Amino acid sequence: MKGFSFLIFSFLFGQSLSVFATEDKFYFEAPEQQALFFELTKELRCPKCQNQNIADSDAMIAIDLKRKVYQLLQQGQTKEEVIDFMKLRYGDFVYYQPPVNSMTIWLWLLPLFFICIAIAGIVLGRKRQVSHLDDEKLKKAKALLESD
Amino acid sequence: MKKFMIFLLPLLVFLGLLAFLYQGLFSDPREHESTLLEQSMPKFVLPDLMETQKTYSQEIFEGKVTLLNVWGVWCVTCAVELPYLQQLKEDGKHIVGLYYDQDIDPDFGIKTVARVQQEVKEKLAQLGNPYAFNIFDVKRDLSLDLGVTGAPETFLIDQTGKIRLHHIGDINPRVWNTKFAPIYNKLVAN
Structure with a gap:
């Protein structure tokens, strides 16, 4: 019984460790900036795996885009500036909210x-x-x- | 007449829907207009893959029509297109490689450059080397600026350093003849 509960404990503890690890990879000074990071990675679409946002995707391109979002936020860019940066490279396609134009x-x-x-x-x-x-x-x- | 219309209208709507969905079956969802067409190459300073002390910038594309081929040894389709690229090179096309490695995570581990060079040498010795030289996109920054989603992808760059074509996927005789050749021949003729 004791061994079993230890097993469960270590499993839970191990899980939480890995969660911290992913968050530590992108370290933010300001909580608002971190919130913005999570918001952006949810709203940007992965160009390779089309039905996932870059937060959920583990494709290399998604990881690179996440890193870029992090870098741009660290430079003090706003949400709009980051979205424009991505659209300039990957087209309107990369943002889940389509723009209103003659096609859409x-x-x-x-x-x-x-x-x-x-x-x-x-x-x-x-x-x-x-x-x-x-x-x-x-x-x-x-x-x-x-x-x- | 009215009754006729009542029956005909849903049929027409249905046929329209059918045509719309049918052509959707054959459209490639990866295909979307590159935003970089008719734009100059983004600025960069990156090392040569084989001689890392040597660096290149966007100016190397001026004065020559260039095919910039994004590739890596880990990419299966790239290996498939290498022999055809080799053939294109023998026909006198100027092909530059933009090499990036999957296993180099800029945040964590670094695979040694010597190891990457070794892998590339082996691959090119085996399948042919179409490249005039390879630019080493160490942190994949240039790929990101070019809107690259994976490998292989190929850009056609004109004499003034402007991007004229962005192709996602491999180059084969069909793709070359239908997509690249018309633009390439026009550029070379100038």
């Missing part, structure tokens, strides 16, 4: 367009239903109801 505007316009069409369809459909009830039919219905 459709991402916002098309859903609106479909919603408008759907609303128009519903409204027109309602109108048509109502128009089926012309006066003669109404009279007939009334007569039927009254005859009961």
Whole structure:
């Protein structure tokens, strides 16, 4: 039992050690800068492994980009400056938030367009239903109801 | 007519969607416009791979049409394209290597340069050496400035030191003829 709990303890302790090690690799004086580093590495996309951000990826390019982000932050660059630096080299692709331009505007316009069409369809459909009830039919219905 | 439209419209939308998704099957997600096209080579000062006391800067690209090939001995596809690059060199193309090593972690361990040189010599002796010389991108800074995502990648640089083409992946006869040759021949003709 004692040996078993030691095993668990050493496992947990070993785990936490490795976590510290990765954080130590990029040492920050200011906590805000560290927060910014974590934010940026989450929002920058790894150019090699396309569905991962550079924080999650272990590809060499992701490690290099993380190091670059760290260096730039150490130089006192702002978030926008770091993003621009990356975009200049890897294109808009490297940042998860796409810019609004003539190509990407459709991402916002098309859903609106479909919603408008759907609303128009519903409204027109309602109108048509109502128009089926012309006066003669109404009279007939009334007569039927009254005859009961 | 109206009824006809009601049936036809969803069909048309469906066919449109089908065409869109079908062409998506064959598009290469790695392919995206390089932001460096028509730009000058980024500034750098880096050593020669074989004689590390000798250094190069962006000025070496002026006056010659150059193919800058990013590679490493650890890269399998690079080994595949080496013989074809060798052939291109024999046809008189000026090919410069941008070498970087995977095992050199700038934050931690350093593989000795002698060891890297040894590996490169063995590889080139085995598969042919297409390079006029190799620039050693020690910390992979130049690769990052060039927007390199891996190896092999090749840049076509004109006489004024401007990047005219950025190709991700290997160079083979098909890629050369369709992608490189038109631009290369025009540059050389000037």
